[in-house]
Amino acid sequence: MNKRILITGTSRGIGKYLVDYYTSLGNTVIGCSRNEINYTFKNYEHFICDISDEKCVKKIFKKISITHKGIDVLINNAGVSSMNHSLLTDISTVRNIFDTNLIGSFLFIREAAKLMQKNKFGRVINFSTVAVPLSLEGEAIYASSKAAVISLTKTLSKELSNFGITVNAIGPTPVKTDLIKSIPQKKLDALINRQAIKRYGEFQDISNVIDFFISEKSDFITGQEIYLGGV
Amino acid sequence: MKRLNNIITDSLKEMDIMSSSEIIDSETELFNGKHGLDSLGLVTLLINIEQKIETEYGASITIADEKAMSQKNSPFKTIGSLVAFLEEKLADDE
Numbered sequence: 001m002n003k004r005i006l007i008t009g010t011s012r013g014i015g016k017y018l019v020d021y022y023t024s025l026g027n028t029v030i031g032c033s034r035n036e037i038n039y040t041f042k043n044y045e046h047f048i049c050d051i052s053d054e055k056c057v058k059k060i061f062k063k064i065s066i067t068h069k070g071i072d073v074l075i076n077n078a079g080v081s082s083m084n085h086s087l088l089t090d091i092s093t094v095r096n097i098f099d100t101n102l103i104g105s106f107l108f109i110r111e112a113a114k115l116m117q118k119n120k121f122g123r124v125i126n127f128s129t130v131a132v133p134l135s136l137e138g139e140a141i142y143a144s145s146k147a148a149v150i151s152l153t154k155t156l157s158k159e160l161s162n163f164g165i166t167v168n169a170i171g172p173t174p175v176k177t178d179l180i181k182s183i184p185q186k187k188l189d190a191l192i193n194r195q196a197i198k199r200y201g202e203f204q205d206i207s208n209v210i211d212f213f214i215s216e217k218s219d220f221i222t223g224q225e226i227y228l229g230g231v
Numbered sequence: 232m233k234r235l236n237n238i239i240t241d242s243l244k245e246m247d248i249m250s251s252s253e254i255i256d257s258e259t260e261l262f263n264g265k266h267g268l269d270s271l272g273l274v275t276l277l278i279n280i281e282q283k284i285e286t287e288y289g290a291s292i293t294i295a296d297e298k299a300m301s302q303k304n305s306p307f308k309t310i311g312s313l314v315a316f317l318e319e320k321l322a323d324d325e
Binding site for chain 2 (some may be wrong): 055058062114162
């Protein structure tokens with residue numbers, strides 16, 4: 001398959017797993033995170049970048065354009081969350097969550113699509129969350145930012161279809177990563193109980209859906225959202 | 232100015248919108264005339280121009296910014312108006 005895959009938020013958790021997984025399949029993977037990483041993989045190139053910083057994002061794409069001559073797949077994995085009652089939520093937290101989850105995703109799609117349109121081929125995968133369809137209490141801002149990502153997914157699937165680019169979203173259930181470490185166990189148990197299949201998500205559950213979306217055979221699949229666990 | 236003119240005409244040629252032997256000037260219309268770009272064509276043209284400007288001038292610009300969209304006379308009407316707009320933009324960028 002050997003594709004050029006760009007993944008955001010690769011320092012740990014799902015992003016790091018996806019780097020490992022897609023490089024092991026022989027792809028060229030480019031990733032980024034705000035901080036330095038403590039690992040290396042063959043055919044993996046890493047950038048340090050705040051994904052909501054337009055200048056920094058443009059620099060990454062300029063380098064990708066020179067080194068790799070384009071990009072086939074963008075996986076907008078980077079995301080931040082904050083669990084808190086809305087009445088106790090600081091406005092800087094709100095801005096930070098929207099900057100990373102919405103603006104960061106938008107910037108990467110915009111720049112990636114500019115390169116993808118040259119080859120008339122591209123696959124964009126955005127990350128939503130089950131907190132959107134479940135309207136989870138305590139996650140108003142996180143879920144709102146991800147609902148915006150869903151809206152972005154659906155609209156951009158139409159705007160980019162003529163360039164041969166599909167845009168889809170995956171909505172994972174809780175996966176045991178740092179993102180959920182601050183959520184009380186009782187809340188997590190209640191959440192998992194609302195799924196049709198009552199277990200934590202595994203990294204492989206996520207790459208399975210991404211594999212489907214990025215397949216060349218999936219050129220008629222766009223603007224879709226798939227939630228794991230039967231949510 | 233000639234450099235920007237070349238960037239625009241090269242982009243149009245790459246998009247198969249005009250032949251290499253065609254004579255164009257600053258009055259050549261991008262929207263109406265015989266080249267008649269549709270909205271998607273204009274998007275593709277502007278992306279290509281941005282990328283060429285980045286390569287040749289080392290400047291990372293966004294052509295369709297608020298200023299471009301709010302002008303009474305669209306800077307995207309003719310090749311001449313687009314060149315003038317880009318010149319101004321590059322001067323601001325310096």
